[in-house]
Amino acid sequence: MNQPEQPDILLQIAMRVEAMPIIEQWSLTAHGKIDSALPAELWRGRAHGRQIALVIHGCDATYHCDQIGTETATIVAFLALRCTRAKLLLNAGTCGGFQSQGAHIGDAYMPTRFFFHDQRVDLDLFRAFGIGDRSIADRPSARHAAQAKIGTCSTGSSLDVTASELALFARESVTCKDMEAAAIVRVAHDLDTPFVAVKVVTDLVDHPEPVATAFVRNLAVARARLAVAIDAVVAAL
Numbered sequence: 423m424n425q426p427e428q429p430d431i432l433l434q435i436a437m438r439v440e441a442m443p444i445i446e447q448w449s450l451t452a453h454g455k456i457d458s459a460l461p462a463e464l465w466r467g468r469a470h471g472r473q474i475a476l477v478i479h480g481c482d483a484t485y486h487c488d489q490i491g492t493e494t495a496t497i498v499a500f501l502a503l504r505c506t507r508a509k510l511l512l513n514a515g516t517c518g519g520f521q522s523q524g525a526h527i528g529d530a531y532m533p534t535r536f537f538f539h540d541q542r543v544d545l546d547l548f549r550a551f552g553i554g555d556r557s558i559a560d561r562p563s564a565r566h567a568a569q570a571k572i573g574t575c576s577t578g579s580s581l582d583v584t585a586s587e588l589a590l591f592a593r594e595s596v597t598c599k600d601m602e603a604a605a606i607v608r609v610a611h612d613l614d615t616p617f618v619a620v621k622v623v624t625d626l627v628d629h630p631e632p633v634a635t636a637f638v639r640n641l642a643v644a645r646a647r648l649a650v651a652i653d654a655v656v657a658a659l
């Protein structure tokens with residue numbers, strides 16, 4: 423059997439609901455699982471003259487929800503890059519934003535700095551590894567095409583936030599809080615693959631409304647905005 427064409431871009435999206443508008447707008451076709459032991463699903467197609475692969479984390483068989491978070495993000499990024507040999511990895515998804523940084527619901531960001539806010543290892547040898555601070559090149563033409571802002575993304579394993587994390591976000595001028603990007607950029611770095619992230623704000627971390635309430639209310643708007651931003655970014659990359 424012929425090897426499928428090497429994708430120019432591999433999109434990694436944690437939640438099916440975030441991915442579906444993108445899959446539909448480009449009429450991508452389902453290509454099964456990336457590994458028989460994982461629920462992660464691969465889609466393929468073309469957009470703007472580019473060969474596209476898209477992987478979603480898939481539905482957990484025990485808990486019946488998308489396998490969000492850093493553990494699945496790492497294994498899916500690694501396996502999907504290995505099996506597709508994509509030239510660039512693009513993590514797309516939603517995030518918490520910050521009104522103190524001028525964010526509004528539905529704003530798109532293309533961060534250039536990523537770290538973990540909840541991997542605290544107070545040992546000299548491991549402190550920096552836990553934080554996992556990495557920067558990538560800005561893509562100004564793609565960012566302008568998507569009307570996205572530049573920023574800093576902090577990744578952790580909780581939807582809510584602690585007081586010490588809020589202080590860290592303010593100190594580091596964090597613009598996006600998510601649950602995957604810092605894990606994925608680490609894999610992209612290890613596999614020497616260029617990385618881009620596009621994040622759309624569903625909730626404001628430094629607002630009194632509970633995150634979960636805002637997230638559920640704003641998800642439809644954010645995922646539609648994400649599809650528009652991704653289309654513009656892929657056309658301009």
Ligand code: ADE
Binds near residue numbers: 599
């Ligand atoms: N995804 C969307 N909103 C988020 C938040 N506040 N924290 C982490 N991930 C998110």
